[in-house]
Amino acid sequence: MEEANEKVKWEEQEQWRRSIPAQVFLNHFFGIQRHILHLRDNYSLAELPLFQSFAPTLTQERIEHAEKMLIQCWNTEYALRATAANGDESYLRNALHWTFPQAYYCLLFGAKAFLAVQGGIATSENIVRLRLGRLVTEGWYTHPVSFAAFGAPGHFSLRALPEGFRTPNLQLVDSPKESQAQVGQFLRTTRTMQAQALRRRQQADPETAQRNTSTGEILKKFSKKHWEAVAYKLGPTTFFDLFSRLKISATHREIERFVEADIDFRLFHHCLLETVQYINTIHEAYVARALGKQQYEQFIEKLPGYLRKGFVQKRYEEAIKPLLVEVKPMEMPYRMAS
Numbered sequence: 001m002e003e004a005n006e007k008v009k010w011e012e013q014e015q016w017r018r019s020i021p022a023q024v025f026l027n028h029f030f031g032i033q034r035h036i037l038h039l040r041d042n043y044s045l046a047e048l049p050l051f052q053s054f055a056p057t058l059t060q061e062r063i064e065h066a067e068k069m070l071i072q073c074w075n076t077e078y079a080l081r082a083t084a085a086n087g088d089e090s091y092l093r094n095a096l097h098w099t100f101p102q103a104y105y106c107l108l109f110g111a112k113a114f115l116a117v118q119g120g121i122a123t124s125e126n127i128v129r130l131r132l133g134r135l136v137t138e139g140w141y142t143h144p145v146s147f148a149a150f151g152a153p154g155h156f157s158l159r160a161l162p163e164g165f166r167t168p169n170l171q172l173v174d175s176p177k178e179s180q181a182q183v184g185q186f187l188r189t190t191r192t193m194q195a196q197a198l199r200r201r202q203q204a205d206p207e208t209a210q211r212n213t214s215t216g217e218i219l220k221k222f223s224k225k226h227w228e229a230v231a232y233k234l235g236p237t238t239f240f241d242l243f244s245r246l247k248i249s250a251t252h253r254e255i256e257r258f259v260e261a262d263i264d265f266r267l268f269h270h271c272l273l274e275t276v277q278y279i280n281t282i283h284e285a286y287v288a289r290a291l292g293k294q295q296y297e298q299f300i301e302k303l304p305g306y307l308r309k310g311f312v313q314k315r316y317e318e319a320i321k322p323l324l325v326e327v328k329p330m331e332m333p334y335r336m337a338s
Contacts, residue, residue: 018260032182093265096258147238191234
């Protein structure tokens with residue numbers, strides 16, 4: 001009996017050990033969702049000068065592209081919502097195979113819609129991430145998602161996260177400081193991966209590789225100066241990069257370790273969906289402000305019923321329409337990103 005109990009105990013410990021990477025990932029997304037929840041009521045998009053003065057001149061091409069991207073965004077969010085609403089744990093466990101990339105692409109489509117009315121059509125995902133990184137740091141987003149990481153590995157700085165360098169817990173803890181710690185660690189590990197990947201690509205190409213100034217040989221060891229040259233090309237690491245980790249995990253088959261882990265899958269889906277909803281609302285509000293209340297409402301009216309009569313209309317009425325009030329011209333004029 002004692003031997004059997006020891007075996008059970010060992011198996012439980014082994015299962016927990018194997019679940020740690022997935023638990024850390026869940027903790028990070030839980031941290032993002034709770035960070036937003038802790039702050040969102042104190043920061044309104046209506047208070048941002050850049051939103052209040054947002055009145056771009058749009059071409060028909062940019063309008064049509066923004067609308068197309070929003071429809072793709074909403075269809076993807078519709079699928080995410082349907083999955084999150086399913087209460088079966090086994091289903092939610094295996095659903096990570098498609099909800100990981102769906103959450104990323106949902107944000108990508110919404111971001112492309114925003115960028116279409118903000119400064120032109122973005123053709124590649126890398127252009128999207130670079131432009132969003134600049135917009136985050138310039139003040140286009142509300143404070144809960146305006147966090148960012150800069151610098152080279154070992155020499156990072158963080159934006160909008162005063163507690164971001166705290167050591168986070170392995171167990172789920174819901175407090176403002178812990179949420180910032182989780183987001184801060186997620187930003188640092190993600191930026192480290194980005195810098196390492198860029199270095200590998202750079203050094204594998206003789207045309208772009210950094211070389212020893214004395215011998216001309218391709219560098220194998222990097223100093224702080226060399227890492228800083230790599231980090232400079234990255235731009236800021238933002239919420240968009242954190243969600244890109246979902247796409248990477250699904251593509252690289254790392255997702256298997258999440259599916260097999262002993263974690264709260266219902267909570268995982270909830271955190272993903274809540275964060276996606278919040279960021280999508282920001283992007284939709286900018287599109288609505290650019291198009292104008294009447295034209296945006298006409299656009300919604302033409303949507304399929306499952307969107308028009310569902311969350312899209314509800315979000316517009318409750319969260320976006322109140323933002324589309326006439327405001328006095330601001331001292332800080334609207335500036336279109338290059």
